[in-house]
Amino acid sequence: MATHPGGLTAVAPFRTAPSSAVSVRDLIRSFGPKGVLNGVDLDIAPGEFVALLGPSGCGKSTLLRALAGLDHDVRGSGVISVPxxxxxxxxxxxxxxxxxxxxxxxxxxxxxxxxxxxxxxLAEVGLAGREKSWPHELSGGEQQRVALARSLVREPQLLLADEPFGALDALTRIKMHGLLRDLVAAHRPAVLLVTHDVDEAIALADRIVVLDSGRVATVRTVAPEIGGSAAGTPTDAAGHEALRRELLNDLGVEPAASR
Amino acid sequence: MSAAAVLDRPAVEPHQDPALAGRDDVRPTGRRLGPGRRHRLAWLLGPGVLLALWTVSSATGLLDPRVLSEPWTVVATAGELLADGRLQENLAISAQRAGLGLFFGIVVGALLALFSGLSRVGEALIDGPVQIKRAIPGLALIPLLILWFGIDETMKVLTITLGVFVPIYLQTHAGLRGIDLRYVELAQTVGLSRAAFIRKVVLPGALPGFFLGLRFAVTGAWVSLVVVEQINATSGIGYMMELARTYGQTNIIVLGLAVYGILGLISDGAVRFLERKALTWQRTLAG
Structure with a gap:
């Protein structure tokens, strides 16, 4: 376990259960007078796929950037432990x-x-033969696959993904979901996926954490027959719809009539 | 050129389609806003037109040879000066001065830009003085440089260096500071060392700015050269022209101008060639 260098976050190796890849305790971050994260606690087990869901401005990207060690000039306190x-x-x-x-x-x-x-x-993400290409010669989906290859070639124990498919079209996004699921199954990193897409969260994650106003609002587990990172086609359509409604409710969105 | 080929797909323009010609609800599509495909020798067109104008007005007597010598006289003069070796000799000396000044200016400008762009201390120390130097016309320093170094080669090369390093510094520094912060973050997440960060992110990112500065610098080197060679020199193209002025030899003066022009064109072309080779990853309007 390593903790990011820099004064904001104290090292606390003994408070981390050895069974968890990520441990966040009482994380506070603020830009100016406004608190963005107001005391977040989060644990991610090794190999676990967690989706962080929330409306824009809820602090989900701030949390991810804190875990990535990219928040040098942000004020705050708390304990972070990452692999x-x-x-x-x-x-x-x-x-x-x-x-x-x-x-x-x-x-x-x-x-x-x-x-x-x-x-x-690169072969794993289906881009064998494109090694010598320039990035601008690739489509948006291909560029994002290169980014996935770049992150997985390091055999990470923790993969942080900040809305990685947000800029892709719907079809490409579905293909990328399949690819990410396969890659995660093959490499078994712990994953924290930040997204605002409820369906994406259900399709990929074992556990969904809903963040609201800088706090963890709800935590919901995704049963294998509904979705999640495990292989296999979801069978429980009713359960899927129920979870979707619950999550939308958590997000403060009035769910549309059942499709 | 593969990227250009993709962009140059044939566009169907409805206004050229007879079936659609009469309809006013169909607007042309696929119209390109960029300047279009590059032509290899297109840059020769402008100089060629000027040369043609000069030739025609000299041949028709519109242009008095005492004002501006005819093109063929200039060519003949070039032949004579080449035959007795004066042109090569003066050209070699001029090229050496410009080359040395350019070299030192590039090295100094690039190093200062790196130091100033990569550290706050460097910026605080260097950026101010360079901006002050920029505000002083380079040629205004010549009297002081003559007092310090005399009128020998050191003064000449130094004058050119001082003119060259400013654009190199300014453009490289701007290019460096313009590197997207997102790439800096990326470098951090993949654990690049400081040296690797400079090699993989900073230098390639600053290269477009450096080349822009280089084009200014090359032009500036020739300008400084003309001045130092016409003020106090006993050799060089500028001296040759200055001497010709005292004898009223317009043909030699024009020849000198032509040589400067050709040198300028060649060196700018060389820089642009280098730029295209080094920046193949860029996809811009220039193509």
């Missing part, structure tokens, strides 16, 4: 435009077999 190897996937693919696809995947890898592993990761 050694953390990968982040952003909403934009964030590929360096001046580097090839392969160069982007190997970015920051120090091992001598980095290139071999990067080629393997």
């Amino acid at each position: 050694e190897r953390v990968s982040v996937v952003f909403q934009d693919s964030r590929l360096l435009p001046w580097d090839t696809v392969l160069g982007n995947v190997t970015l920051g890898l120090r091992e001598h077999d980095a290139e071999t592993r990067a080629r393997k990761a």
Whole structure:
């Protein structure tokens, strides 16, 4: 277990249960006078897929950025414990435009077999043969797949994804859900997926945490027959609809008539 | 050119389709707003037109040879000066001065830009003085440089260097500061070291700015060269022209101008060639 360097967050190795990959206690973050996170507690078990759901402005991206160690200039307090190897996937693919696809995947890898592993990761996301392409030559979905390859080639113990499919069209998004599910099944990282899409959360996560006004409002488990990261087609359509209504209710949205 | 080929798909324009010509509810589609496909030698068109104008007005007697020599006289003069070796000799000296000044200016400008762009201390120390230097016309420093270094080569190269490093610094620094913060975050999440961050993110990101500065710098080097060679020199193209002025030899003056022009065109073309090779990843209007 490692804690991010910097003064804001204290190291507390003994309060972390050894069975959890991520442990957040009483996390407070604020921009100016306004509190964005007002005391968040969160645990993620190794290999567990957690979706963080909430309306925009509820602090879900702030929480993810805190876990990624990207909140240098943000005021706050609390205890964060994350694994050694953390990968982040952003909403934009964030590929360096001046580097090839392969160069982007190997970015920051120090091992001598980095290139071999990067080629393997690219094959895994279905982009074998595109190693020498420039990012701008790829479609949005392909760019995001390169970003996935870049994050998985590091064999992360924790994968942080900040609305990774938010900028993709609906069809591509569904394909990417399948790809992400397969990749997570193969690599078994703990995952924290930030999303505002209820259906995406149900389709992918084992557990859904709803954040509201900087606090954890509700936590709901997704049964395997409804959705989640486990393989297999969901069978319980009624249960799916019920969970969907509950989540929309948690989010303060009046669910539309059953489809 | 593969990207350009994709953009150059044939567009069906309804106003050219006879079946749709009469309808006013159909508007042309697929009209391109960018400037279109590049032509390899298109840049020669403008200079070619100027040359043609010059030739025609000289041949028709519209242009007095005492005002501006005829193109063929200039070519003949070039032949004579090449034959007795004066042109090569002066050209070599001029090229050496410009080359040295350019080299030192690029090195100094790029290093200062990196130092100033990557650290707050560097910025506080360097950016102010460079902005002050920018406000002083480079040629106004010549009297002081002559007092300090005399009129030998050091003064000449230094004058050119001082003119060159400013645009290199300004554009590289702007390019560096313009690097998207998102890439800096990315570098952090993939655990890049400081050295790798500079090599993988900062330098490639600042390269477009550097090349823009380089184009200004190359032009600036020739401008400074003309001045230092016409004020106090005993060799070089500028000296050759200055000497010709005292004898009223318009043809040599025009030849000198033509040489400067050709040198400027060639060097700008070379920089643009380098830029296209180094920035193949860019997809811009220039194509």
